[in-house]
Amino acid sequence: MTNANLPRRSWVQRWHVKGIGWTALMVLLLIGSSKMTDVNVGMFFSNLDQFADLIVRMSNPAWDYLSVIIQPLIETIQMAILGTTIGTVFAIPFALLAAGNLVHNKFLRGFDRLVLDLVRTLPDLLLAAIFVAIFGIGSTAGVITLAIFSFGMISKLFYEVIETIDMGPLEAMESVGASKITIIWYAVLPQIMNQFVSYFLYTLEINVRASTVLGYLGAGGIGVYLQRSLNEFNYGATAVIILATIVVVLIIDGISNHLRRVLL
Amino acid sequence: MQAMMSNNKPHLSLWRRWNWLVWLIIVAVVYVWAIGGLQFTGLQESAGSVSKSIVHGLVNPDWKYVYNGSGEDLVSLILQTLAIAFLGTIISSLISVPFAFWAARSEKEHYRLRSGSGKVVLTLIRTFPEIVLAIMFIKAVGPGSYAGVLAVSIHSIGMLGKLFSEAIENMDRGAEEAIVSAGGNSPQVFMMATLPTIMPEFISYTLYRFEIAVRSASILGMVGAGGIGTPMIFAIQTRNWPRVGIILLGIVVMVLLIDSLSEQLRKRLI
Incomplete structure (x- = not known):
């Protein structure tokens, strides 16, 4: 009688087809990927003594190694600053071109975004390995890796900011016949400057983190010493390097967070 | 004037x-x-010719490597990379939940000792380089993708725990209050109000972290932790640029596909 007026669940809803389907898919993927990666829980526990030995040796940091790594740590920060800056300089024109409210040419904008998407797919260490092959071992390869890495990241962050600006000042300048460059300088830049600097600092934070491992493949900085200590099974030194890196990263994060809070 | x-x-x-x-x-x-x-010395004189051969190799990739049925070809290793990222992310998303509740700030807490200590632990995990974790696990379980899975699962806790705890801090408490006022005990509140409210955000963040894990799984092989990174570093060291070209192409296609797939799923979630 009144039952006819009640909302009827469809067949898919009644039998929870979606839920069961997703669960089955996840279970299948989990089984498949554990087969493919030879996951063996027992092996981890049977080799636990070796792992524990490693932890014990790492928990006795060789503090006198600290004097050796101060210079490469500084070099790491310098690499990050230079790499981020070079990346940002190249990112600005690409970001302006990719912004939908400035560039109305769909083809140009689409092509620009495609290039940026492609650059962003490449992991940092992969770039480092290639640039070490080109430029040889040293910080040059690291700086260029970080420049390309931050170029991809910062151009996306920048064009997303540019797309949110108030178009009023731009239209006002356009109506009095100002050129594109003048409009960008007087109407776009003042609106986005603070966010640009904030995103620059954010990218710098990420680059400091990234630059600490680039040296593992020979791209300069503290990573070179990380690799050396690991190869020599000098885990006390490894522990000092990791601790010092964490301290440096936290200090840079703190400075950058403070500056960003002041800016925004 | x-x-x-x-x-x-x-x-x-x-x-x-x-x-x-x-x-x-x-x-x-x-x-x-x-x-x-910085010292910009060490610039090799061969830089020009090396870049030329790299570009040549990238333009003429080694297509024969894509699939040859040996299990050491591009397709198999890309699948292995995805398996490392998938398994690592799933494991880490499960371990992250208790960490997230540890680090989430609640209004009742006065000195924020609990949430503060949780946040410090998550920061330390996040800052510990993933490569070093991979090398440590290689010592424990031997070289191979299992070490990669362990490295991804532990390293991802740092970021997922932070994102999850922020989701908990910002969640809508209405459903919880409703269950409490209807007389529900705390396991019931958790199962029927807390989890359903934050689940979409948790899944969305997990998908986002999976995108990042795919990138890191593709480089962990460079230190011997399985996946596509191992043949990549061999190809670079032996200057086999057509091989490098096809592997780079494979990574780019893989990352673009995973990113767009994950973006589609995340859009449907929230």
């Missing part, structure tokens, strides 16, 4: 008027220090 105009200007303190100059000097000093400190 001039005098009148300057009278109309609001009076700025000395600091407000000159602080741009102070910042300019600070920035200049930082850059002089950064550029002066």
Whole structure:
């Protein structure tokens, strides 16, 4: 009688087809990927003594190694600053071109975004390995890796900011016949400057983190010493390097967070 | 005229008027220090010819490597990379939940000892380099993708725990209050209000972290932790540029596909 007026669940809803389907898919993927990666829980526990030995040796940091790594740590920060800056300089024109409210040419904008998407797919260490092959071992390869890495990241962050600006000042300048460059300088830049600097600092934070491992493949900085200590099974030194890196990263994060809070 | 105009200007303190100059000097000093400190020596003379052969290799990739049925070809290793990322992310998303509740700030807490300590632990995990974790696990379980899975699962806790705990801090408490007022006990509140409310955000963050894990799984092989990174580093060391070209192409296609797939799923979630 009144039952006819009640909302009827469809067949898919009644039998929870979606839920069961997703669960089955996840279970299948989990089984498949554990087969493919030879996951063996027992092996981890049977080799636990070796792992524990490693932890014990790492928990006795060789503090006198600290004097050796101060210079490469500084070099790491310098690499990050230079790499981020070079990346940002190249990112600005690409970001302006990719912004939908400035560039109305769909083809140009689409092509620009495609290039940026492609650059962003490449992991940092992969770039480092290639640039070490080109430029040889040293910080040059690291700086260029970080420049390309931050170029991809910062151009996306920048064009997303540019797309949110108030178009009023731009239209006002356009109506009095100002050129594109003048409009960008007087109407776009003042609106986005603070966010640009904030995103620059954010990218710098990420680059400091990234630059600490680039040296593992020979791209300069503290990573070179990380690799050396690991190869020599000098885990006390490894522990000092990791601790010092964490301290440096936290200090840079703190400075950058403070500056960003002041800016925004 | 001039005098009148300057009278109309609001009076700025000395600091407000000159602080741009102070910042300019600070920035200049930082850059002089950064550029002066680096040695740009070690530039190989062969850089030009090497780049030329790299470009040549990238334009003429080694198509035969894509699939040859040996299990060591591009498709198998890309699938292995995805398996490492998938398994690592799933494991880490499960371990992250208790960490997230540990680090989430609640209004009841006065000294924030609990959430503060949780946040510190998550920061330490996040800052610990993933490569070093991979090397440590290689010592424990031997080289191979299992070490990669363990490294991804532990390293991802740092970021997922942080994102999850922020989701918990910002969640809508309405459903919880409703269950409490209807007389539900705390396991019931958790199962029927807390989890359903935050689940979409948890899944969305997990998908986002999976995108990142795919990138890291593709480089963990460079230290021997399985996946596509191992043949990549061999190809670079042996200067086999057509091989490098096809692997790079494979990674780019894989990352683009995973990113767009994950973006589609995340859009449907929230």
